[in-house]
Amino acid sequence: MxxxxxxxxxxxxxxxxxxxxxxxxxxxxxxxxxxxxxxxxxxxxxxxxxxxxxxxxxxxxxxxxxxxxxxxxxxxxxxxxxxxxxxxxxxxxxxxxxxxxxxxxxxxxxxxxxxxxxxxxxxxxxxxxxxxxxxxxxxxxxxxxxxxxxxxxxxxxxxxxxxxxxxxxxxxxxxxxxxxxxxxxxxxxxxxxxxxxxxxxxxxxxxxxxxSSINPVVLLPDTLHKNTAALVKTFAASITLGMGQFCTNPGLLLALESPALEVFLQQLGAEVSQAQAHDMLHSGIADSYAEGVKDMLDQEGIAVVQRGTGVIAKVAAAVFLRNPHFREEVFGPFSLMVVCKDKTEMTAVLENVKGQLTGTVMATEKDLEDHSDIIALQATLAGRVIINDAPTGVEVCNSMVHGGPFPAxxxxxxxxxxxxxxxxxxxxxxxxxxxxxxxxxxxxxxxxxxxxxxxxxxxxxx
Missing domain, CATH: 3.40.605.10 (Aldehyde Dehydrogenase; Chain A, domain 1)
Known part of the structure; x- marks a missing residue:
């Protein structure tokens, strides 16, 4: 010095x-x-x-x-x-x-x-x-x-x-x-x-x-119904990219309960299970990931959708709101779907999520018109707000913001x-x-x- x-x-x-x-x-x-x-x-x-x-x-x-x-x-x-x-x-x-x-x-x-x-x-x-x-x-x-x-x-x-x-x-x-x-x-x-x-x-x-960031992704209802296959491909790839060892990994998904959501989860689990597994960066990260997944899946009210190359789990919004542990990061190919009964629950979940690097909204034009308040809420949580793209790409350019409110x-x-x-x-x-x-x-x-x-x-x- x-x-x-x-x-x-x-x-x-x-x-x-x-x-x-x-x-x-x-x-x-x-x-x-x-x-x-x-x-x-x-x-x-x-x-x-x-x-x-x-x-x-x-x-x-x-x-x-x-x-x-x-x-x-x-x-x-x-x-x-x-x-x-x-x-x-x-x-x-x-x-x-x-x-x-x-x-x-x-x-x-x-x-x-x-x-x-x-x-x-x-x-x-x-x-x-x-x-x-x-x-x-x-x-x-x-x-x-x-x-x-x-x-x-x-x-x-x-x-x-x-x-x-x-x-x-x-x-x-x-x-x-x-x-x-x-x-x-x-x-x-x-x-x-x-x-x-x-x-x-x-x-x-x-x-x-x-x-720390779990990068919440909101899957709005019209796009979830119309674009299921594309959304599955996008987020299976994003969750498992680099064995999930990115600070912008989509660790939290939110959607309104619907038949389309059940189809999406089933297909997402299948797609993630087919992803190629790689060694993690070092034993410390691998051990922390295994411990983090175990701790998360031990929580009351959580259900496993798929466990393989990556882990997809789901929980009801009411359960999520009662348990702060669900807001913690699991660094690796893990993502938790929060199933919301209505927009009020979805808003409450987002309002209880801590500061993030990214906030993503997947939407059709109709979704954007119907949920402008959700988009505005994401901007209060994160340094980068994304519409219709996965959060894992961080482009080096003048306009990029890779930051966000604490603890991001x-x-x-x-x-x-x-x-x-x-x-x-x-x-x-x-x-x-x-x-x-x-x-x-x-x-x-x-x-x-x-x-x-x-x-x-x-x-x-x-």
Whole structure:
């Protein structure tokens, strides 16, 4: 952390063009090592090669997206007021930050993943705490980052990498006085522990933790009746994708009781039972999944629809509302159908579901007209609301929000995917009465870079 602070003092002042080139160089180094990186990740994580190749492409695309963002410049929210006083404002990096690698994404949410990429784009230095589930992959990715550091001429310790238990190494990193922010994707218990550590510091720091989500999916009656086969295919694939090891896995389904619902459940169970089984990422996740399924199925009033590659169960809405355990996440290919008598019960179930990453509505035009209140309710629960698509795809783009109210994340105002993920690692600073030569480049008059700035309440591309 001492080396990270020293690096930040220099890296935080690097020109945006150099910072962008550094991010692009990391992407190029990863691409040049693709075959070896994917092979190592496959051996460690048991994830299939096509999935890992796609994830590595997503990782390089994230780096390139943030490089474009840094070059364009508007993300700093530069504003200038020339009234009685000369007052100017922009976002500046926090300082050294700690990023925890995720077990279920060896590339996209780990050493050079979205947290690292967005922090480097902001001008922060980064210490990565690699995940033990894919330690060799993490170290190999870090080797690519080191070569990018040398090629780009940024400070030597702009990015560092350590391994060790979260309860000791991770805690020490979060508690260190030089740490200014923390990024984490993982379990609810892990995220809460990091939040406690950060709060116990003499100077508390923000922890941006993505932790737990069951991603409620509402299947409205008209589409359930008319599109049964398509809905079965969509959600059988979504529930079992990657053995359910996605934070956006649809763990909760809601529908009104009807003959169409019974047909859907029967076909969904059959489809899930035919899905190909794979090993889970590591024994810890497999054991937790088995224990979570057992605990869930031991609850009074639950009925098993299908148990095989995945587990589909159902429960009456009235029973669901009496038992908070039904609102807990089972990380893996598990989904619980809540059968509601009417819209009132469906509304009550949604109102009792905690904060989520996603909320989905499957509907025809008639359903949308008849249930606009259900759609509005989903928007209060989740960071991303979806109509007529499975929640498991998280596209890397400017508009994506991968966050949501607690316990989905520790702070619903931010996202860990998309361009605005950079906002986690910055703070606003106002510069009043500064001579021009002392101002940051983005706030100087006649700035040669073309960036959008708010000048006397008008946006100008100056």
């Amino acid at each position: 001492q080396r990270s602070l020293a690096a930040f003092k220099e890296y935080g002042k690097t020109p945006p063009t150099q910072r962008a080139a550094f991010l692009e160089q990391i992407a190029a180094q990863l691409e040049s090592r693709r075959e070896a990186l994917v092979a190592t990740a496959h051996e460690e994580s048991r994830l299939p090669l096509p999935r890992l190749n796609g994830e590595l492409t997503r990782t390089t695309n994230q780096l390139k997206m943030f490089a474009r963002l840094v070059r364009e410049g508007s993300w700093v929210e530069a504003s200038i007021d020339k009234g009685d006083k000369d007052i100017r404002k922009m976002l500046v990096p926090l300082g050294p930050v700690v990023v925890f690698g995720a077990s279920n994404f060896p590339f996209a949410f780990s050493t050079a993943g979205g947290d690292t990429a967005s922090a480097l784009a902001a001008g922060a230095s980064v210490v990565v705490k690699g995940h033990s589930a894919h330690a060799r992959t993490s170290e190999a990715v870090f080797g690519a980052v080191l070569d990018a550091i040398r090629e780009s001429g940024v400070p030597e310790h702009t990015v560092q990498h350590v391994l060790g238990p979260g309860s000791t190494t991770g805690k020490a990193l979060v508690m260190h006085p030089h740490t200014t922010g923390v990024g984490f994707t993982g379990s609810f218990s892990g995220g809460r522990a990091l939040m406690r550590y950060a709060a116990e510091r003499e100077r508390p720091v923000p922890v941006f933790a993505e932790m 994340t520790s702070d619903a105002r931010f996202t860990s995917v998309g361009a605005t993920a950079i906002k986690r690692w910055v703070r606003p600073v106002c510069f009043q009465g500064f001579p021009g030569h002392l101002l940051p480049e983005e706030l100087q008059d006649g700035n040669p870079r073309k960036i959008w700035r708010l000048v006397n309440e008008q946006w100008l591309n100056t």
